[in-house]
Amino acid sequence: MSSDLRPAVPVRPTRALVSASAIAHNLAELRRVLPRATSIIGVVKADAYGHGAVLVARALAAARVDWLGVAVAEEGIALREAGIQTPILVLDGIFEPQLDLALQERLTPVVFSEAQLAPLAAAAARRGGRIPAVHVKIDTGMGRLGLLPGEVGGFAALARSMGIPVAAVMSHLANADTGDEETSRAQMARLDAAVKVFRDLGFPPFEQHLANTAAALEMPEACRALVRPGLALYGHVPAPRLADKVRLRPALSWVTEILQIKRVPAGYPVSYGGLYRTARPSSLAVLPVGYADGYRRSMTGRIAVLVRGRRVPVAGAITMDLTIIDVTDAPAARVGDPVVLIGRQGEDEITVQELAAAAGTIPYEIFCGIGPRVPRVGVP
Numbered sequence: 522m523s524s525d526l527r528p529a530v531p532v533r534p535t536r537a538l539v540s541a542s543a544i545a546h547n548l549a550e551l552r553r554v555l556p557r558a559t560s561i562i563g564v565v566k567a568d569a570y571g572h573g574a575v576l577v578a579r580a581l582a583a584a585r586v587d588w589l590g591v592a593v594a595e596e597g598i599a600l601r602e603a604g605i606q607t608p609i610l611v612l613d614g615i616f617e618p619q620l621d622l623a624l625q626e627r628l629t630p631v632v633f634s635e636a637q638l639a640p641l642a643a644a645a646a647r648r649g650g651r652i653p654a655v656h657v658k659i660d661t662g663m664g665r666l667g668l669l670p671g672e673v674g675g676f677a678a679l680a681r682s683m684g685i686p687v688a689a690v691m692s693h694l695a696n697a698d699t700g701d702e703e704t705s706r707a708q709m710a711r712l713d714a715a716v717k718v719f720r721d722l723g724f725p726p727f728e729q730h731l732a733n734t735a736a737a738l739e740m741p742e743a744c745r746a747l748v749r750p751g752l753a754l755y756g757h758v759p760a761p762r763l764a765d766k767v768r769l770r771p772a773l774s775w776v777t778e779i780l781q782i783k784r785v786p787a788g789y790p791v792s793y794g795g796l797y798r799t800a801r802p803s804s805l806a807v808l809p810v811g812y813a814d815g816y817r818r819s820m821t822g823r824i825a826v827l828v829r830g831r832r833v834p835v836a837g838a839i840t841m842d843l844t845i846i847d848v849t850d851a852p853a854a855r856v857g858d859p860v861v862l863i864g865r866q867g868e869d870e871i872t873v874q875e876l877a878a879a880a881g882t883i884p885y886e887i888f889c890g891i892g893p894r895v896p897r898v899g900v901p
């Protein structure tokens with residue numbers, strides 16, 4: 522019997538619940554606040570920021586998102602294997618050994634150097650098809666991927682001579698999240714200059730894009746034909762000042778259940794190094810989640826969870842697979858009780874922003890860090 526026919530292995534109750542209706546709502550909200558003619562590239566790279574790429578892409582495709590953006594070709598191929606038909610842009614480019622399969626799967630490459638053009642043309646010729654239209658990335662000030670402004674002329678002339686179709690000229694903003702609009706405007710001016718180079722060389726009309734969530738929400742001039750929001754689709758804004766611009770619903774909750782409960786006396790040391798010592802006779806509960814799941818050890822002493830609708834502290838060092846909480850103030854807590862690490866329970870909510878602050882990082886990294894041992898479960 523093939524191993525594929527074996528029933529799925531039952532897993533512990535630590536899971537990320539991802540709401541398809543929240544994703545669809547967030548896409549609709551973005552459409553409501555964006556300029557009417559703007560199309561959306563839903564950024565689902567890095568397993569949809571840890572939310573589960575197939576689950577999220579299905580929700581976005583059902584809501585008729587215009588494009589999906591992945592980082593690498595293998596992410597795009599996985600979406601095609603899952604039956605996603607939406608146009609897919611490979612934001613970080615396609616490596617040469619991936620080109621044949623990527624073209625077969627109708628993935629659109631981002632290109633950022635002259636050296637990428639000949640292998641692309643060769644791969645298209647091997648397939649006996651046309652060279653796919655590319656999105657050309659310009660480094661307008663991020664200092665990351667893209668042609669430097671001084672390289673645009675040479676690149677465009679080569680692309681023209683090789684007959685490479687250009688579907689879009691794009692860039693990425695370095696300071697949109699911080700609200701430094703002057704820097705963003707300088708980047709836009711450099712994109713405009715690059716666009717002019719392609720137009721002056723006689724390229725047929727093409728699109729432009731450079732706005733992430735922050736720019737899409739507060740810089741209408743950054744909303745070109747396309748925008749590339751990621752975080753907003755998952756229900757969050759990258760800075761508190763943007764919260765009033767759009768009514769988003771967090772799509773992910775991270776939940777588990779109590780594995781063991783014990784009564785311990787006052788002065789009892791908890792977890793590695795005894796960093797937490799009970800101040801009174803206490804109840805401790807053990808949770809089946811740890812830093813191997815992305816529940817980061819650096820949050821030790823700074824984070825709480827929800828049990829029986831009540832906020833209780835994490836006690837002592839978060840360990841690889843287990844975390845201890847102090848449930849003395851939630852005396853009804855029992856083995857098997859649901860526990861919320863991120864999300865709502867009763868009147869209270871633990872936000873991803875709280876976890877990020879406790880870990881000294883950003884919500885993006887908390888989401889992306891939720892490990893592969895945590896199943897992503899689609900919920901309505």
Ligand SMILES: Cc1ncc(COP(=O)(O)O)c(C=O)c1O
Nearest residue numbers: 564612693733734749750751752
């Ligand atoms: C090239 C590119 N475009 C768009 C985004 C989406 O950004 P955000 O999630 O802030 O909307 C990212 C995110 O890292 C990115 O790297």
